[in-house]
Amino acid sequence: MKAVFMTDRGKVRLHNEDNGGIFINPHGQRLAIVADGMGGHRAGDVASDMTTKHLKGLWEESAKIHTAEEAENWLKEAVVGANKQLFQHSLNNTECEGMGTTIVAAVCTNIFATVVNIGDSRCYLLNESGFKQMTEDHSLVNELVRSGQISKEDAEHHPRKNVLLRALGTEDSVEMDLKTIIFEEGDALLLCSDGLSNKVGQDEMESIITNAELSLEEKAAEFITRANQYGGEDNITLAIVEYQEFNEGR
DSSP: OEEEEEEEOOSSOSSOOEEEEEEEOTTSOEEEEEEEEEOTTTHHHHHHHHHHHHHHHHHTTOOOOOSHHHHHHHHHHHHHHHHHHHHHHHHHOGGGTTOEEOEEEEEEOSSEEEEEEESSOEEEEEETTEEEEOSOOOBHHHHHHHTTSSOHHHHHTOTTTTOBSOOBSSSSSOOOEEEEEEOOTTOEEEEEOHHHHTTSOHHHHHHHHTOTTSOHHHHHHHHHHHHHHTTOOSOEEEEEEEOOOOOTTO
16 A cells, blocks of 8 residues: 655645645554645634544554444544534634534555545545546535536536535534445545645546556645646645555554
8 A cells, every 4th residue: 555645735825724644553554634624713724633633643543444334433433523622622712713624534444445525625536447536525516516506517617616515623513425445456546625626627637646657756746736837726635545455464
């Protein structure tokens, strides 16, 4: 298993409110996280940082994950715990009122990968069937597309494109999507904030992630370079996990 995490402030924002990372539990299993914080007075970076640290701490002490059910239960409990922590923090600290974060995270074993998402940070899967988006955006614009009120083309330039229907930490309870897929030799996951997915189209993403001449770090850097070339108005964050045969527990 090879993995890389990269984040960039972009060309416009004064602060980077994104967070995340690649973390390894005592059994050699990976957890990839991308969190895109939001909220005034720099509270977004508090939300994404608290979320990442919460999941990291739990993961680095976790038992070995054997089944998809165990992975889904672990993610569910970890995300619910992070939500409670964030919501309580926003109630206790007026400068953090209304803060929240998106999250997309993947538990990766040598048999499967389980992905959780809340908000509009995405996970894409590259496998023998091609390159496709695995997650559904929890956004107003995506709901309008799903219900047939606007086209996908209209969605790209919709004035309310950034309105989220779900986020972590903004309510005392949270809904999340969970999905497990088979993860095998040659497959890859791309997790990213909307600072990447709003700027770099899916076809272009595929051409970068399938470029055999680039190392994993070079692929990640190329994603950030392209997003900045196309404006870089938002923070840009991504994690790539490539499956390569490995022994868990080494």
